[in-house]
Amino acid sequence: MESESVTTPFGRRPMSLAMLLKQRRGEAITAGTTRNKWKLFRSVCEARAGLDVTDRALTVLDALLSFYPEDELSSERGLVVFPSNMQLSLRARGMAAATLRRHLAVLVEAGLISRKDSPNGKRYIRRNREGGIGEAYGFSLAPLLARAGEIEAIAARIAADRQMLRGMKERLTICRRDIAKLVAAAIEEAIPGDWEHVSSMLHALLQRIPRAATLENLPPILEELETIRLGIINSLESLNKSHLASTNESQIERHIQNSNPESASEPGLETGQEANGHPKPRAGLERREPGMAGRDGKGSRAMVRTNAGKLKSFPLGMVLQACPDIVDYGPGGTIASWRDLMMAAVVVRSMLGVSASAYEEAASVMGPETAATVMACILQRGGHINSAGGYLRNLTQRAERSEFALGPMLMALLRTRERFKVLPEAGGQQVNVGKEPEVPARQNGGR
Known part of the structure; x- marks a missing residue:
């Protein structure tokens, strides 16, 4: 400890009970307490709002710490620094003397430093016979070291609060974006609901966000926004489930009736009436309006979107049942959603040598879910396809001409899976269960 006595201020500065208490608290340093002065200074900067000090006052504290000769603050080596006003002003980035005195008073009032005035008010040291410091007068850093634990706790709390506030702002931004885009999509697609009221509620909440x-x-505010977003998502999901329940059965049944797994070029993957040698009628194509005839016309793209909407109505479970090989390429070796299937299709696309442009064109024409399903089918029958990229481009062109249906392709693979099953008694090999087993002839002349 520096001194067990009370130091009164020099000159006309009065003494107060608060100054006495701050001095005594600065003297109460636990034995063996040390801190790296620059790490402790960073904690002070972090806890600035909780300590009620200004950034300019921290500049002066930084200058005072630079006069302490050691990196570790310790009461065993003395905690008084005694720079002159000129030297302190230079290290405080040229701060004026009057400003310097004002910010020194702020540090003293905040309880980070204390004054140890000499009899004449000057700052100096008196050395002993061994050459060491016998007595020092100036500014004591003892209060800073005594409050090190408190300062570090305040800094940790402020840092945690700042991180939490940043996370809440990010959540609010995402929630606001989700609500706005979901409402816009619902209005654009004419989904029933009071979306104008939801938009007005969103606008009112955003007006309540303070600067x-x-x-x-x-x-x-964040809680109300998340409640609104959850309500929108639940409404859209319930509508989607009811729509799928009413359309999936009829669409799958229609595809089964029109499917034909036989093919002349790619076994099990050709579709339509061409598989029976009868070309698909194209009267509908001949009667197209001029705006729908071109490859790049708006009518053609509208037709493609309609076809994609029909093709991607097959359940994911049915796709995985027909094409189980794609599961190994999903995230973690599993496919639980359409997103997982599309990620696996990208991996398979690269593995089979299909160019990115070919796959992107297929996704834009067929839809991303349908393109991923087609890649799964190509992988499942990879041994029968010489060029996966060329085959995909061919299917894309047929889809643009409305000559491609996904149902027959899936049903062909499902029938192949049913016909060739892996039986345990066959040693893990595929067995044609559709073929009648041969009856061995009886021995000893039996018929």
């Missing part, structure tokens, strides 16, 4: 967001005023 200076805090952990006290932001959570209620």
